[in-house]
Amino acid sequence: MNRITLTLIATLALGSAGAQSTIKIASIAPLSGGQSAIGTQARNGIQLAVQEYQPQFKKLGITLQFVPFDDQADPASGTAAARKIAADRTFLAVVGALNSGVTIPVSAALAPSKVAMVSSASTANQVTDRGLANMNRVVARDDAQGPAGANFLTQNLKAKKVYILNDKTSYGEGLATEVEKALKAKGVRVITNEGTDEKNDFSGLVAKIKLQNPDAIYFGGIYNQVGVFIRQLRQAGINTPVVGGDGLDSQELLTIAGKSAENVYFTTGAAPVEALPAAKTFAATYLKTFKQPAQGFAVYGYDAAKVVLQGVLNATKANKNKVPTREQVQTAIRKGTFKGLLSGTASFNSAGDRKAATLYVMKVGGGKVKLSTSIPVKPSKP
Structure with missing residues (x-):
């Protein structure tokens, strides 16, 4: 074996190691069109969570990247994004989608590839009633x-x-x-x-x-x-x-x-920021970063992202600090207990529904949106 061949092998090995040390987290939400306001809020919340977790992954020699996809609240656009995610093995999980009508086909498209999803907003019963191992959500059902x-x-x-x-x-x-x-x-x-x-x-x-x-x-x-x-x-x-x-x-x-x-x-299910004492620091960071106040969808985008990121981190540590498989991440999210969320501790039942959540009733009037009452709820499914 000559020196040129050895050099080529070493180069390929370094390239392979570099690829393995990079992981991506995706989001799927409407970033343009009529629903872009809530989609952008969710995307921004996710971005802040990723920034918080990047140093923890860096210590393990892993580069964490965040890639947002714009589904325009359209199932076809969301499914097209899902196909891109499934084809790129560096994507380990998805935060989203936002709309139930997008989340349902996207989760079905990603299920064979075992790409875990945690939705911050999809409430339709069918989202979790299908029994997909990759689909979870942090909000209450319809x-x-x-x-x-x-x-x-x-x-x-x-x-x-x-x-x-x-x-x-x-x-x-x-x-x-x-x-x-x-x-x-x-x-x-x-x-x-x-x-x-x-x-x-x-x-x-x-x-x-x-x-x-x-x-x-x-x-x-x-x-x-x-x-x-x-x-x-x-x-x-x-x-x-x-x-x-x-x-x-x-x-x-x-x-x-x-x-x-x-x-x-x-x-x-997305509490106003002022109703969550733990969200004060988040709200200040959000305002400084994006020059606008955080709203409920930003809070739950952040929380859903923290579940995904902690799930990936848990799977990484269980895999001897090496990049985990998609299936390992899927299992870590479904079976994990996630503390430190703005909306409280989260864990999921066998269907992927949050075991305990809170609903809020908001009143709109006088140019303001105010909290009327809050209601603790549990999913009807086991």
């Missing part, structure tokens, strides 16, 4: 959030007749269905559970609602659509309370609805 919304409608708003709307997505339909089920169980009259993907002109829908004169309206949808609906509803002189889920959890709702954002409520 079958917890739906009844919480129904309880608020009946106990706080004293509604006897409710008009339900949904945005025809996995998220919106799932949430509206759970609200409808819970309301009917309480003897409340549900006028209809109507799907709409309208984004601009709600005049026909508003006219129907005016004729029905409901005590309250429930809309399972996202802030960019619901904000327009609220504005047009109020412009038509209808001041009926509007209740929604965590899809309304964005300051952009106030921007879109303007002065019409009154008598609006929503349930969310």
